[in-house]
Amino acid sequence: MLTQEFYNIIDSNLNALLDKYKDDKLIKKHRNAINNQKSYALLIWFLEFYGRKSNYKDFITDGDQDSSCDIVFDNTNNQGDKIFYVVQSKWNNADNSKKETDKDEILKALNDFDTILRGEKQNLNEKIKAKLDDLDNHLKANGEVKFIFLTLSQYKGGADENISAFIKADEKTKFEVIDINRIKVDYIDRTYKKIDPLNPLEIYHNPEENPVTIEIVQKNGTVKIDKPFEAYMFLLRPKSIYDLFEKYGFALFYKNVRNPLLQSQFNEDIERTAVDNPAYFWYYNNGITAITYFLPTIRRKAEQIELTGLQIINGAQTVYSIYRAYKDATVTKRRQMDSESLVTLRLLKSGGKDFDLNVTRYTNSQNPVDDRDFCANDDIQIMLQNASYQTNIWYEKRRDEFRETPENVKKVPNYIFANAYLAYHLQDPVSVIKNYDQRKMNKNLNFISHKENENGLYEKIFNEETTFENMLCAFYVFNIIYNAAPFSYQATFRSSLYHFLALFKVAFTKYLKAKFNNNINVNKRIIEIYEKNEKEIIVKTFKFINQFVKNQLEVSKNEEKTTERILNFLFKPFHYEKIKEVLEDLELSVEDIESVIIKDNEQLIEGETDEENNIENND
Numbered sequence: 001m002l003t004q005e006f007y008n009i010i011d012s013n014l015n016a017l018l019d020k021y022k023d024d025k026l027i028k029k030h031r032n033a034i035n036n037q038k039s040y041a042l043l044i045w046f047l048e049f050y051g052r053k054s055n056y057k058d059f060i061t062d063g064d065q066d067s068s069c070d071i072v073f074d075n076t077n078n079q080g081d082k083i084f085y086v087v088q089s090k091w092n093n094a095d096n097s098k099k100e101t102d103k104d105e106i107l108k109a110l111n112d113f114d115t116i117l118r119g120e121k122q123n124l125n126e127k128i129k130a131k132l133d134d135l136d137n138h139l140k141a142n143g144e145v146k147f148i149f150l151t152l153s154q155y156k157g158g159a160d161e162n163i164s165a166f167i168k169a170d171e172k173t174k175f176e177v178i179d180i181n182r183i184k185v186d187y188i189d190r191t192y193k194k195i196d197p198l199n200p201l202e203i204y205h206n207p208e209e210n211p212v213t214i215e216i217v218q219k220n221g222t223v224k225i226d227k228p229f230e231a232y233m234f235l236l237r238p239k240s241i242y243d244l245f246e247k248y249g250f251a252l253f254y255k256n257v258r259n260p261l262l263q264s265q266f267n268e269d270i271e272r273t274a275v276d277n278p279a280y281f282w283y284y285n286n287g288i289t290a291i292t293y294f295l296p297t298i299r300r301k302a303e304q305i306e307l308t309g310l311q312i313i314n315g316a317q318t319v320y321s322i323y324r325a326y327k328d329a330t331v332t333k334r335r336q337m338d339s340e341s342l343v344t345l346r347l348l349k350s351g352g353k354d355f356d357l358n359v360t361r362y363t364n365s366q367n368p369v370d371d372r373d374f375c376a377n378d379d380i381q382i383m384l385q386n387a388s389y390q391t392n393i394w395y396e397k398r399r400d401e402f403r404e405t406p407e408n409v410k411k412v413p414n415y416i417f418a419n420a421y422l423a424y425h426l427q428d429p430v431s432v433i434k435n436y437d438q439r440k441m442n443k444n445l446n447f448i449s450h451k452e453n454e455n456g457l458y459e460k461i462f463n464e465e466t467t468f469e470n471m472l473c474a475f476y477v478f479n480i481i482y483n484a485a486p487f488s489y490q491a492t493f494r495s496s497l498y499h500f501l502a503l504f505k506v507a508f509t510k511y512l513k514a515k516f517n518n519n520i521n522v523n524k525r526i527i528e529i530y531e532k533n534e535k536e537i538i539v540k541t542f543k544f545i546n547q548f549v550k551n552q553l554e555v556s557k558n559e560e561k562t563t564e565r566i567l568n569f570l571f572k573p574f575h576y577e578k579i580k581e582v583l584e585d586l587e588l589s590v591e592d593i594e595s596v597i598i599k600d601n602e603q604l605i606e607g608e609t610d611e612e613n614n615i616e617n618n619d
Contacts, residue, residue: 049190
C-alpha cells in the first residue's frame with residue numbers, strides 16, 4: 001500500500017470525524033483553518049483507534065489560547081499503575097506525508113514537553129491547567145509520564161540523539177514518535193490481519209525478562225516429569241489466564257508461530273464453550289504449552305508459582321479466547337467459569353533455541369505448520385514485511401496471516417520471494433531446484449538454518465544484506481516470465497526458469513549499462529519498468545537468454561548428449577557457472593536485445609520436457 005493510498009484512507013477517516021462532530025465548538029472555530037481542524041481530528045482518531053476511547057472531549061485539552069499541548073490525560077495501565085500521557089498532533093497534507101518529519105518540529109515538541117515537566121507552561125485555560133496540576137502532583141509522587149508526537153509524515157530518526165537526551169534526563173519519562181508508517185503497520189494488523197497492534201497507551205512488561213506469577217489449581221494434583229527433560233503439567237482457572245494476558249498481552253506469544261486472531265470461527269467456538277459450557281472446556285480443549293528458563297520446585301499445597309522467561313508456544317488462540325470471554329462476562333458468569341472450567345498447562349524448561357524451536361514445531365503439528373511459520377517472528381522477516389507496506393506487493397511471512405487485503409494489493413508468500421531472490425540476486429538457481437525435492441517432504445530449506453540442516457539456506461538468504469527492494473526486483477522479473485509461461489507455480493521447478501532468471505540479471509545488467517552508463521541502479525530500473533508496465537524489454541531479454549542457453553546446451557543430432565548437458569546445467573553449479581561465464585564474456589549490444597521479435601502468444605520458456613521431468617529423480 002503506497003503512502004499516498006494509506007494517507008487517503010486516514011484522511012477520509014478524519015473527514016468523517018469532522019463531519020460526525022461538526023457541532024464541536026473547536027471544530028467550528030477552526031472551520032477556516034484546515035491544519036488545526038485536521039490535527040484536532042487526528043487526536044480524536046488516535047484516541048478511538050489506540051485508546052478505544054469514544055468520549056474524546058474528556059481527554060483533549062485544546063483551548064482558546066493554547067494549541068501546543070493537544071492531549072493531557074491519565075490512564076491506569078494493565079499493571080494497575082497510573083501513567084500520564086501528553087500527546088501532540090501534527091497533521092500533514094498529502095505531499096508532506098511522503099516527506100521526512102521536520103526535525104525542528106520534534107525539537108519544538110521536546111522543548112514544550114520539557115516546559116511541562118518543569119511546571120512552567122504559561123497562558124493556560126482552566127481545563128488544561130487542572131490537568132497539568134494533576135500531572136504535577138503525579139510527578140511529585142514519582143509517577144511515570146509518556147510523551148507522544150503524532151504525525152502524518154515519515155520519521156526516519158533525525159532527532160534520535162535529542163530524544164535520547166530528553167529521556168535520559170529522567171528514567172520515568174518516555175517519548176515516542178508515532179508516524180504515518182507506524183500507523184500504517186498497526187492499521188494493517190488490525191484491519192487485514194485481524195490482530196491487535198501494540199498499543200502506545202499501554203506498557204507491557206516483557207514476560208521473558210520479568211518474574212511471572214500464576215495461580216494454579218492443586219486439588220487434582222500436579223504432574224512432574226523429570227526425565228529426559230524437566231516439565232510440569234497442571235491446571236489453571238480462567239481467571240489465571242485472564243490475569244496473565246491482561247498484564248503481558250501479546251508479549252506472551254513472541255516465540256509462537258501463530259499470533260491469536262482478533263476474530264475467527266475457531267476463537268468464537270472456544271469462547272462459546274468457555275461461557276456456555278464451562279464444565280466441558282477441559283474435555284474439548286488441548287490446553288496450553290509454555291516454556292520457562294527455570295522450573296521452580298512446586299509444593300503440594302502451592303497455589304501460586306513464579307516463573308522467569310515465560311513464553312506460550314502453543315495455545316495462543318485458547319489464551320486469547322478465554323481472555324475475551326472472561327473480560328466480557330458478568331461477575332456471576334466469571335464465578336461460574338472459575339468454578340467449573342479448567343485448562344491444562346504443560347510447562348517445560350527451556351532447553352535452548354534448538355530445543356525450544358522443536359517443541360514449538362511438534363506441539364503445533366496437529367495443524368499443518370510450514371517451516372517459514374517458525375521464522376515469522378524473526379526481526380528480518382518483520383523488517384521485510386514492514387518495508388513491503390510501502391508498495392502494493394505485501395510480503396506474507398506466515399501462512400494465511402492476512403485475512404483480507406485491499407483491492408489493489410497483492411500478497412505474496414515469502415517462499416516465492418525467497419526462491420526468486422536466491423536465483424536472481426544470489427545467483428544460485430541450482431539450490432532452488434534441489435530444494436523442490438525437500439519441499440515435497442514438507443521441508444523448505446529456505447527457512448531452515450544450516451545449524452539444523454547442513455543444507456539449510458536461511459542465513460544465506462536472510463541476513464543484514466537482504467533488502468526488500470532487491471527481493472521485490474527479483475519477484476517482478478520472476479512474475480513477468482511466470483505469467484508469460486504456460487505452466488503453474490509448481491511446474492516452475494520442472495523447468496529452467498530459475499536458471500534463466502539468474503542469467504537474466506547478467507544479460508540485462510550488460511544491456512542497461514550499454515544503453516545508459518555503468519552507474520545505473522539495475523534493480524531500481526527494473527522496478528520502475530515493471531510498475532510503469534513497460535515490460536516488453538524484459539520479455540525480449542528472456543527470449544534472448546532462452547536462445548543463448550539453447551545454443552550452449554544443444555548438441556546437433558545427439559539427443560543423449562543434449563539431455564546430459566541440460567541435467568548438468570540444472571543440477572550442478574559448476575556447469576551453470578560455466579554458461580554464466582560465457583554470457584559475461586559475451587559482447588552484448590543494445591541492438592542484440594532490442595531487435596528481438598516477440599510473436600503473439602509465443603511460449604518464452606519451453607514447458608516440461610522428458611529431460612526436465614527427470615528432475616524429481618536427480619540429486
